[in-house]
Amino acid sequence: MNWDDEIIDEAASDTGMRRSNNQDSYTIVRAPNAEAWRQRGHVFLVADGMGAHAVGELASKMACDLIPHNYMKTRVGTPAEAAVKTFRSVSALIHSKATANSDFKGMGTTASALLLLPDGALIAHVGDSRVYRIRRGRIDQLSFDHSLVWELVRRNHLTPDQARLSVPKNVITRSLGPEAEIEVDIEGPLPVEVGDVYLLCSDGLSGPVDDPELGVFAENFHPRDACRYLVSLANLRGGLDNITLIVVRIGGWVDRDSTEIVQVPDEKPESDGTAKPGWSQRLAGLFKGRRKGADAEPVEEHLYRSADCPISEDLIVRLDDLTRASQEQAIEQAWPIDWTLLASLRRQQAEARAARNDWVALRKIGEVIHMLGTGARFHRKAVGSADRR
Numbered sequence: 411m412n413w414d415d416e417i418i419d420e421a422a423s424d425t426g427m428r429r430s431n432n433q434d435s436y437t438i439v440r441a442p443n444a445e446a447w448r449q450r451g452h453v454f455l456v457a458d459g460m461g462a463h464a465v466g467e468l469a470s471k472m473a474c475d476l477i478p479h480n481y482m483k484t485r486v487g488t489p490a491e492a493a494v495k496t497f498r499s500v501s502a503l504i505h506s507k508a509t510a511n512s513d514f515k516g517m518g519t520t521a522s523a524l525l526l527l528p529d530g531a532l533i534a535h536v537g538d539s540r541v542y543r544i545r546r547g548r549i550d551q552l553s554f555d556h557s558l559v560w561e562l563v564r565r566n567h568l569t570p571d572q573a574r575l576s577v578p579k580n581v582i583t584r585s586l587g588p589e590a591e592i593e594v595d596i597e598g599p600l601p602v603e604v605g606d607v608y609l610l611c612s613d614g615l616s617g618p619v620d621d622p623e624l625g626v627f628a629e630n631f632h633p634r635d636a637c638r639y640l641v642s643l644a645n646l647r648g649g650l651d652n653i654t655l656i657v658v659r660i661g662g663w664v665d666r667d668s669t670e671i672v673q674v675p676d677e678k679p680e681s682d683g684t685a686k687p688g689w690s691q692r693l694a695g696l697f698k699g700r701r702k703g704a705d706a707e708p709v710e711e712h713l714y715r716s717a718d719c720p721i722s723e724d725l726i727v728r729l730d731d732l733t734r735a736s737q738e739q740a741i742e743q744a745w746p747i748d749w750t751l752l753a754s755l756r757r758q759q760a761e762a763r764a765a766r767n768d769w770v771a772l773r774k775i776g777e778v779i780h781m782l783g784t785g786a787r788f789h790r791k792a793v794g795s796a797d798r799r
Contacts, residue, residue, distance in 0.1 A: 642783025
């Protein structure tokens with residue numbers, strides 16, 4: 411990667427529908443100058459805290475405050491060595507705090523970091539928060555879940571289907587804090603291409619939303635919209651846990667609804683009366699001559715799970731069924747919804763499907779999901795306030 415490469419990022423964190431407080435944290439730390447970039451790159455980090463009361467919240471906040479700060483200050487060693495050293499030192503601090511005060515017993519946190527460096531993408535990881543990469547219609551999980559389910563499958567004690575049916579999903583085998591010493595997984599550096607999208611998230615998102623759904627929203631929409639749609643989708647499916655995600659897009663964004671002309675390097679505006687390019691041509695222009703990693707030395711990639719993530723009719727039907735069931739619940743429970751706007755979105759969605767414009771149809775469904783998810787959250791909050799009175 412280059413210092414001046416365009417990177418678009420967005421993050422969101424939500425308490426969810428069932429929890430009273432948010433024990434997730436995230437941070438985004440961009441290198442302040444070219445020299446800092448060459449040394450340590452950009453840092454994106456998601457942490458999911460564990461422990462009773464507010465101790466999980468404190469643990470995840472410590473991870474997000476201290477890991478980037480200490481990592482950037484570490485001048486000795488490679489980025490991978492600095493990341494491992496930092497993860498271990500912060501884990502020791504959390505462990506020390508937990509053992510010094512009985513109120514902090516059980517304090518811990520996951521920590522999953524994406525480091526964007528001149529050599530590519532480096533992942534440092536402890537726990538079951540995840541790092542994904544979406545590239546050309548395919549989503550790859552780049553981090554291994556440190557959970558009982560995944561460990562049993564890795565050691566061939568159970569098949570994935572057996573583990574899914576018989577083993578609790580929330581048993582974590584590795585996290586920062588519970589133990590004085592911690593092993594840190596490092597993946598990469600992996601080659602980066604313009605158009606790659608990275609998604610970091612807590613299990614409050616990856617639990618209720620499957621990988622193809624994560625990939626299709628992250629790849630096909632601006633990170634800001636992808637965050638809105640995915641948080642609301644998780645909430646419509648129960649929102650049983652805190653929901654946190656960071657979406658990082660390598661390269662510029664061209665909205666398919668936009669009429670704005672995006673100039674690519676060395677491209678001259680049309681002056682001969684020819685038609686201006688459509689969104690797909692403009693997007694292709696952004697990619698021309700900009701593929702990263704094509705000439706880099708091959709790096710072994712550990713793709714722990716992969717799936718295609720196209721915009722398909724099956725996906726649109728499935729999400730449409732979910733929103734219609736949620737709409738019935740919204741009417742029954744009087745969620746605060748702008749029904750006129752919702753009806754307009756439904757009409758535009760139907761028109762897009764009739765015209766076989768799947769991207770527009772999915773976008774309209776995404777807006778419906780966001781409206782209903784937001785309404786559900788407001789309703790839940792209102793009910794909770796009434797119950798406390």
